[in-house]
Every structure is written in structure tokens, then in C-alpha cells.
Amino acid sequence: MSEDSSLRSALAGVTSTGSKRSDVLFGEGAVDVPLRMRRSAGCRVWDDRGREYVDYLMGLGAVALGYGYPAVAEAAAQAARDGGVGPLPPVLEEEVAAEIARLIPWAEQVRFLKTGAEAMAAAVRLARVATGRDLVLGCGYHGWLDWCQGAAGVPAATRAHYGELPFNDAERARAIIRAAGDRLAAVAFEPVIVQPPDTEWLAVLREETARVGAVLILDEVKTVCRLAVGGGAERFGIRPDLVVLGKAIANGFPLAVVGGSAALMSGVSRTWISSTLATEFVSLAAARATLHQMVKQDVPAHIARVGGQLFAGLHRLHARYPSVITGVGGLPEMCFLQFTDESLSRALATGAAGRGVLFKRSAYNFTSFAHDTAVVEHTLGALDESLAPLAG
Numbered sequence: 001m002s003e004d005s006s007l008r009s010a011l012a013g014v015t016s017t018g019s020k021r022s023d024v025l026f027g028e029g030a031v032d033v034p035l036r037m038r039r040s041a042g043c044r045v046w047d048d049r050g051r052e053y054v055d056y057l058m059g060l061g062a063v064a065l066g067y068g069y070p071a072v073a074e075a076a077a078q079a080a081r082d083g084g085v086g087p088l089p090p091v092l093e094e095e096v097a098a099e100i101a102r103l104i105p106w107a108e109q110v111r112f113l114k115t116g117a118e119a120m121a122a123a124v125r126l127a128r129v130a131t132g133r134d135l136v137l138g139c140g141y142h143g144w145l146d147w148c149q150g151a152a153g154v155p156a157a158t159r160a161h162y163g164e165l166p167f168n169d170a171e172r173a174r175a176i177i178r179a180a181g182d183r184l185a186a187v188a189f190e191p192v193i194v195q196p197p198d199t200e201w202l203a204v205l206r207e208e209t210a211r212v213g214a215v216l217i218l219d220e221v222k223t224v225c226r227l228a229v230g231g232g233a234e235r236f237g238i239r240p241d242l243v244v245l246g247k248a249i250a251n252g253f254p255l256a257v258v259g260g261s262a263a264l265m266s267g268v269s270r271t272w273i274s275s276t277l278a279t280e281f282v283s284l285a286a287a288r289a290t291l292h293q294m295v296k297q298d299v300p301a302h303i304a305r306v307g308g309q310l311f312a313g314l315h316r317l318h319a320r321y322p323s324v325i326t327g328v329g330g331l332p333e334m335c336f337l338q339f340t341d342e343s344l345s346r347a348l349a350t351g352a353a354g355r356g357v358l359f360k361r362s363a364y365n366f367t368s369f370a371h372d373t374a375v376v377e378h379t380l381g382a383l384d385e386s387l388a389p390l391a392g
Contacts, residue, residue: 019060025360026353027346033353040067042370045358054375055358056365061222061334064248064303065293066370072251072289079285085277092284099291100245100257104230107243107259111268112278116221116246117143119256120188122273123242124148126258127186127215129267135183137176139165140190142219148188167193170200177208184209186242188217191232194329194363202238209241215264221246221256226303226333226366229294253286299369300333306376307332307367313380320384321391324348334364344390351386359383
């Protein structure tokens with residue numbers, strides 16, 4: 001057994017992040033594709049054989065400035081030199097909380113955690129504390145924890161407290177929320193699921209949760225600092241009761257936030273939401289530097305421009321290869337191709353990797369502040385070259 005295969009055998013399920021598995025990215029049995037990486041910089045990564053790729057996964061959307069962004073890296077390095085973690089609440093915790101509340105005023109008070117899944121679970125617990133109810137309706141992917149999963153190992157009694165809500169179907173959403181009535185603690189939703197949200201659907205969620213006394217939770221893990229500094233709430237005019245922020249908020253450093261009105265956030269004193277490393281200050285320093293750059297450089301506007309170039313190019317590829325591509329999903333800042341056949345999506349991802357581009361075959365691909373027009377134009381050429389033989 002080689003040293004590499006021995007290392008891999010020690011990992012349960014190949015990798016600890018399911019969406020980074022080779023069979024997810026390229027399909028089962030793909031050959032000569034990147035399996036593991038050594039380093040990243042800007043919008044590029046290098047695999048364990050030293051091959052370079054332009055990347056559109058961007059840490060599954062966790063990186064909006066670019067890998068190793070100097071101002072963020074230096075802030076994190078200085079925090080690490082300052083000790084990284086300690087026995088008392090760091091000054092940075094209060095400072096970053098104040099900056100988030102300034103930039104995202106519907107998050108009047110916040111609590112820090114490490115992952116989006118944790119922060120969503122905290123939001124749900126706060127909603128249950130506030131309402132005294134158990135049932136939660138969700139729309140989108142909210143993490144792997146028990147409250148929203150029907151996977152093996154989740155107790156049936158826990159599953160019974162969660163239901164699905166349809167995206168962009170205002171009338172069905174209204175009926176489901178009304179049927180839940182005074183059993184409903186919260187509605188949790190992502191603002192973008194394959195397409196932007198309908199205004200009517202958003203209005204129904206806001207009106208009906210208020211009518212039955214439930215909490216409206218906006219899951220901005222993917223969208224904060226990308227669609228706007230304030231995410232989908234800012235972009236689409238949503239005013240949730242609680243909001244969850246993650247991923248790009250610290251440009252890939254592990255930090256997540258649950259925030260909302262002072263009244264709802266006061267629930268932290270009536271339940272238990274705590275984590276030893278929620279207040280390590282490397283990630284807090286990275287978040288402060290990230291937020292500063294987001295505003296100073298108007299990063300969401302840049303992402304919209306280069307993302308718009310990519311999005312338009314994907315639509316041109318759809319028109320050119322209708323036998324392979326059925327449509328383009330998402331919106332400019334987070335988009336993907338839709339395929340006529342699963343095997344064609346695998347072939348496109350493999351072909352693009354062979355041409356030096358990591359392009360996700362499903363939702364989503366992300367542009368960043370490190371992508372520019374030349375990089376996107378090169379990417380579209382690589383995708384075109386990969387699609388041409390598939391159309392035949």
C-alpha cells in the first residue's frame with residue numbers, strides 16, 4: 001500500500017467534507033482528475049501533483065475575496081501571534097459584533113459559532129425558546145444536524161418536528177404555514193435555491209409567519225458578502241426575525257453568526273448556546289478584515305460584474321449545445337449548468353479539469369474578487385472545448 005493510499009484509508013468516507021469527494025465533483029470512476037490539493041491563491045488551486053486550476057468552487061462558496069487574500073491573511077496571522085484563544089472574551093468579539101450590526105442592522109445582536117450548521121441550529125433553538133413550540137418548516141439546505149435531517153441515525157421523534165416548505169410557491173407555502181398554525185416555531189429558508197426568490201413568495205413567508213406567531217429565519221450562509229454585504233436580505237429587501245451568516249463572512253476562516261432583534265437574541269440567557277472555540281480570535285480577526293475589504297473594495301459589485309460575464313457565457317453555451325445543456329441555474333454571483341444527462345455533467349466536469357478549470361457540475365459555481373474578465377473568458381473557452389465533443 002502506498003503512503004498516499006494509507007493516509008486515505010484512515011479517513012472515514014474519503015474526506016470530512018462530503019461535497020469535496022471526487023465522485024461528487026466528477027462522478028463515480030473518474031480518472032486523471034484532481035483528488036487532493038496542496039495550496040491555493042487568488043482564484044487558483046494546485047493539486048497534489050502540482051497541477052494548477054482556475055477554481056469556481058471557492059471553498060464551496062466560503063471564499064469571496066480570493067484564497068490567501070493578503071489583508072485577511074495578515075489579520076489572521078497577527079491574531080495567531082497574539083495567542084489565538086484565551087480564557088476571557090476577546091475584545092474582537094464585541095468589535096466584530098458591532099460592525100456586523102452596523103452593516104446588517106436587522107442583526108441587532110449576534111452570537112458567534114464556527115459553522116453554518118451550528119448557527120442554524122442555534123437560530124432554531126432561539127425560535128423554540130421564544131415561541132414555546134417545536135415544529136420547524138425549512139426550505140433549502142440548512143446543514144447536517146438532527147433538527148433538519150431525515151438521515152439514518154436521526155430519531156423519528158426528532159424528524160417529526162421538521163417539514164419541507166416549497167420554494168417560490170406562494171400559495172402552497174401559505175397553506176402549509178396556516179395548517180401548522182400554533183404548532184409552528186419557525187420557518188427557515190435560503191433566499192436563492194437554483195433561482196432568485198419571487199416577491200410574492202417572500203411576502204407570504206413574512207406575512208404568514210407573523211400571523212401565526214412563528215419566527216422567520218433567513219439562512220444567508222451562502223449569500224452574505226456575495227449578493228451584497230448584507231446578502232439576500234439586502235438584495236431582495238427581506239427583513240427576517242433571525243438571520244444566519246457564514247462562509248464568506250470571514251473569507252473561509254471558520255466563523256458563523258446568528259443574529260436578530262435584541263428581544264429574540266435575549267433567548268440565549270434562557271437556553272444553552274456555547275462553544276469553546278466560538279471566541280477564538282483568528283477567525284474574528286479574519287471577519288473584521290473581510291468586512292472592511294467588502295465595503296472598501298465594493299466586492300459584491302465586482303462579483304456581480306465578473307459573475308455576470310460568466311452567467312451570460314453559460315447562456316451562450318446553452319444556446320450552442322442544447323443537446324447537452326438544458327438551462328442555466330442560479331444567478332450571476334452563484335450559477336451552474338443544467339444537463340440533459342448525468343453522464344454529460346460528469347464528462348463536462350472531467351473535461352474542464354483536464355483543461356485547468358475546476359467547475360462544479362451542479363449548484364453552485366462562485367466567482368470572487370480574484371476572478372477577472374480574462375480569467376472568465378479563458379474559462380468559457382475551456383468549457384466550450386469540453387462541451388464540443390459531447391454534443392457530437
